[in-house]
Amino acid sequence: MKQSQKFLYTMAVVLAICWLVPIYLIGISALSAKEAATAWPKSLLPLHISFDTLSFFVHYTGVWKAVLNSVIVALLTMLFAIVLGAPAGYALARYDFKGQNIYRVLIVMTRAFPLAILALPLVTRFISVGLYDTQLGVALVHTALALPFSILVSSSLFMGIPRELEEAAWTLGCNKVQAFMKIVMPLALPGMAATMIFSFVISWNEVFSASVLTLNNRTLTAFLFASLEESPLHFRYAGGFFLILPSLIFIFVVRKYLFSMWGISNR
């Protein structure tokens, strides 16, 4: 038994190292001098930390605007996803209603479809209604991506809060809205926050629809993607690192809720 545990942990550590190495390497690539990107051979240790590359990146024309656009789009997505998703999740958790299954199928379908590609027909429509090349337009498409998660996670959150707590509040004189706001909401809040963060990450990372729906108001992913071919290596490394950084923190914060986000399809 002891031996097999040793083997298990060795394997696990090896895998964990393999999983961390790419992040470490793009990290030191981004934190090196510009010339280091094309230097040979590379140094595997961060011996010459320099903020040259990063400062070149953030001062490059258009980058700050793209970062700002990305943040705005992601915040809007987060807001839409929770405002649309939380009530629906509550309905799924607390009520038995006709058409419930069709609704569930619709949500699961949304998750299992190559959704980003559906941005193509939206280009023409968005141009005609003035949403093309706006943060709102991209955020709407990203909301379609994030909504299924938002609904399924909030439904599992509400399911985890005993109905009796709410009923007790009703008998003590709260109306349904008050009971929800005073009893359910505080209990669901951490999970809700995780859902919102996850929506943020989905939006922050999305490339395809952001690229086809914008031209001058590029998000960071769309900006980097559009400049892949002509930008120097160090610029790309800094961009990649910049994209990864928030995700690292976010995934750490939401790690407890990962299962209700992806594992839900088992129930």
Added chain:
Amino acid sequence: MNAQRTPYLLIAPSVIFLLVLFIWPLAETALMAFRTADGTWTSQYVSKMLGDLNFGIALKNTLILVAIVVPLQMVVALGMAMMLQNMDRGRMAFLYIWTIPLGVSDLAAGLAWLAIFNDRGYFNTVLSGMGFISGPTSWLSYQNPAALFVCVIIAEIWRATAIVLVILVAGVQLIPKEYNEAAEVFGASPWKRFMKITLPLLKPSLQSALILRTVLAFEVFAVVYALAGRDLPVLVGEAYNWQGAYQNTNVASAYALFILVVSIASTLVYLKVLKVKRETLS
């Protein structure tokens, strides 16, 4: 508030939203692939797509990637899930590290691996340090398609195994511990327990993971572009080119529709091959 109407009121906003931004674009994509701007039906866009020089190559590349990446990811994720199940300590730490790529954009993942597989990258540095190569060697060029594929496959496995892992770990948690304990009492070896208890009971999760991962794998795009540029055409990339570079939304829509059809077809195949009782799926 009428209790009967409440749930409908609660889901209404999301239903309307999904109708406008999911169902409607879905229909529109299908229409645009078969209809000209003035409304006449035509198959010219589809034949243009099929006749496109890159179509066959992109389809082949995408299929090769899906066929190699998805099974490997299932095996790696299953292995990881089993390791986590048998860990006494440190489960959360390993789970966090292994699921980090879940939050990493496909573009960023591609760029991270570019830093490694680039001709002056870290991989070559290590190889030359060990004396295998004498100087910068190019792996990411169309002259060496096998190496290019391997690099993309490694990057994809790193990036997207986490989704499968999370689904499988959630599935493992649903298996009652007593089953395994009972089998252990009766002297079943760990391998036998895995084959006879864990694997069969994990089938619904395996199926969900397989379907989700396959559908997503057909969308492979930014990782490939970051690593290979246009040297390795894939389906979504072609849709992007037709939309962006060639300004032809109709052919782009034909590509999108094609990807959709392939995704649905593969889902149906999985559902048929891996028969799972209907009610175990959501």
